[in-house]
Amino acid sequence: MSAQVRKRIVIVGLGAVGALAAWRLSQRDDVEVVGIEQYGKVHDRGSYAGESRVFRTAYHEGGRYVPMLQESRRLWRELEQHSGRELYLEVGALSIAQPDRIEMRTTLDTVREFDLPHTLYDTEELRRAHPKHNVHDGDVGVLDHHGGGIRTEVSLMAALDLAEAAGAQLRFHTPVLAIEEEPGGVVVRTPTEAIRADTVILASGSWSTRLDPRLHDLLRLQVLGLTWFMPTDIADFLPERFPAFLRDVGPVHFFGAPSLDGYSIKASSNPTWPVARDVDEVPREYTRHELAKIGQQAKEFFPSLNPEPVRSSVHHCAYTPDRTPIVDVSESERVVTVTGLSGHGFKFAPVLGEWAARLATQPGGAGIDPHFSLAAHLDRLATVGPYRGGGH
Ligand SMILES: Cc1cc2nc3c(=O)[nH]c(=O)nc-3n(C[C@H](O)[C@H](O)[C@H](O)COP(=O)(O)OP(=O)(O)OC[C@H]3O[C@@H](n4cnc5c(N)ncnc54)[C@H](O)[C@@H]3O)c2cc1C
The missing domain is CATH 3.30.9.10 (D-Amino Acid Oxidase, subunit A, domain 2)
Structure with a gap:
């Protein structure tokens, strides 16, 4: 496929979800991947920071997650094999x-x-x-x-290195200031540029409410x-x-x-x-x-x-009221949002990265659990109110 018809997908935030989405998308030859991160490549301020995260498949948070975890495990192994680094200590x-x-x-x-x-x-x-x-x-x-x-930082470095090697353009020390939909596309504004995209993946973790006011009532840190x-x-x-x-x-x-x-x-x-x-x-x-x-x-x-x-x-980590992640695509299908991983989301990063990639490339969203959509979250918010703390 020629470079002119490739779909341009901009990923905002290269933390857990963004780095893994960049890796998954970079494997496809029908997309041009641009990743934008406000800090450096694998920094110490993201929710992923701190050496390691626990992975489990026997999951007290509920059976809904188990098939996701089994798929994540397979993808962690795949990242490990492709990168040649030890990431997942079973x-x-x-x-x-x-x-x-x-x-x-x-x-x-x-x-x-x-x-x-x-x-x-x-x-x-x-x-x-x-x-x-x-x-x-x-x-x-x-x-x-x-x-x-x-190993969190090593995993992100592995994913970002592989994405760059496959042609993804990753920009660091570049804060995204706004995401604006316009006819035929989306504009991502940084202090120096207005980057046009076909689709944007918002993977900005704890900072998400700054870019999407719809999340303001829903997310707490x-x-x-x-x-x-x-x-x-x-x-x-x-x-x-x-x-x-x-x-x-x-x-x-x-x-x-x-x-x-x-x-x-x-x-x-x-x-x-x-x-x-x-x-x-x-x-x-x-x-x-x-x-x-x-x-x-x-x-x-x-x-x-x-x-x-x-x-x-x-x-810190962005929490939804019931600690389920938000995985959503806008009505225009131009903005995909994956955030609110609620203190237990690192283990899912490859599967959420893959889902973000699918939502950004396949109209209709390709079978993502509707329980995670923004509309479903806002419905639940109306009955339970925002997350108040104390969960783990
Ligand atoms: C102490 C702690 C322990 C945890 N333990 C576990 C565990 O044992 N197991 C588990 O599975 N999970 C665990 N978690 C949860 C897990 O680490 C997080 O859910 C996950 O890292 C969140 O990923 P994310 O991609 O949403 O956010 P992040 O990884 O924080 O990534 C967001 C990225 O977006 C960037 N960004 C934000 N705004 C902008 C902008 N405007 N422009 C450009 N870039 C931007 C940020 O700089 C950041 O790099 C824990 C979390 C913490 C904090």
């Missing part, structure tokens, strides 16, 4: 909780419904198999064999933090022995990953910060009080951890 994801906990019950529901590869543990089996965890009396565990950790602690015995926390984990006790959701740096493990708890409306309201650091509290939790869940964090960072 070390398992271990959920520990009391058996009547809603998270445990819904996780087990998805295991049964989709026949997911797993190991179940009663309290004593759990203590024997995972001795680094302080297992509470009555706790049960389920190890999701397809779970583990994904949850402040989320990460902490790393040093164990006395690092060998027992390396990926070959220690799965990613999730623990739910009372109001505390504690999660983490095996050591990727060789001296500390990521072990973090859900946040107590109030929700924000704009990224500028998000604090850049933890308070000492908050760090001390998480340190005590870390020590309680893992007695061999030193409770002083050796690393910590504060991030």
Whole structure:
């Protein structure tokens, strides 16, 4: 196909969704891909930042996501093979909780419904198999064999490098100021240019409300933090022995990953910060009080951890009221929106990137779950109101 008839698709934001959409689109020879990112190539301000994210297929958020996760897993592997980089550590994801906990019950529901590869543990089996965890009396565990950790920054670099190698034009340090539909196309305005596109993919994460006022009532920013602690015995926390984990006790959701740096493990708890409306309201650091509290939790869940964090960072993510992502195409089919990944969306980035690519190239949207459309979200917003915080 000649270059003149290629469809020009501009991706706004090259974070998790945007980078993966750029990779998927760059494989097609009928489109010209332009990606625009306000910061540098793989920076430290996106919702993806912080070394790794937990991947799971046994999913307490519900069975709706399981086929998406299975497809994502396949695509993570494909990205890994194409890039030659290690991105996806399939070390398992271990959920520990009391058996009547809603998270445990819904996780087990998805295991049964989709026949997911797993190991179940009663309290004593759990203590024997995972001795680094302080297992509470009555706790049960389920190890999701397809779970583990994904290296976030490395994954984005892999996707962006492959997209550029396939001809995508990626522009960094270029903020998009406005997206304007006009007859026959869309104009993307930056401080120096007006870029014409056939279709735009809005993948601007926590910044999305600045570019699309329709999202203003729907999205809230949850402040989320990460902490790393040093164990006395690092060998027992390396990926070959220690799965990613999730623990739910009372109001505390504690999660983490095996050591990727060789001296500390990521072990973090859900946040107590109030929700924000704009990224500028998000604090850049933890308070000492908050760090001390998480340190005590870390020590309680893992007695061999030193409770002083050796690393910590504060991030944010755009949340919808029911924590389902927004995947939408405008009536004109010229603006595709993928945002509101609600604190659990990194694992889906390849599938959401692929969906964005399909919505941008195939009229009618090609079978995307209508539950994720903007109209469906706005309907639900009318009954439940905006996200108020406290979720994880
Ligand atoms: C601390 C923390 C822990 C998490 N844990 C998990 C986990 O264990 N598992 C999991 O699956 N998910 C997890 N998540 C959620 C996941 O990381 C996010 O949902 C995901 O990264 C969001 O992707 P995104 O593409 O929407 O946003 P981002 O990755 O933030 O990308 C948005 C990009 O758009 C750019 N941009 C914005 N506005 C503009 C503009 N006007 N012009 C140009 N560029 C622009 C930004 O600079 C950014 O690069 C966690 C999130 C956090 C913060």
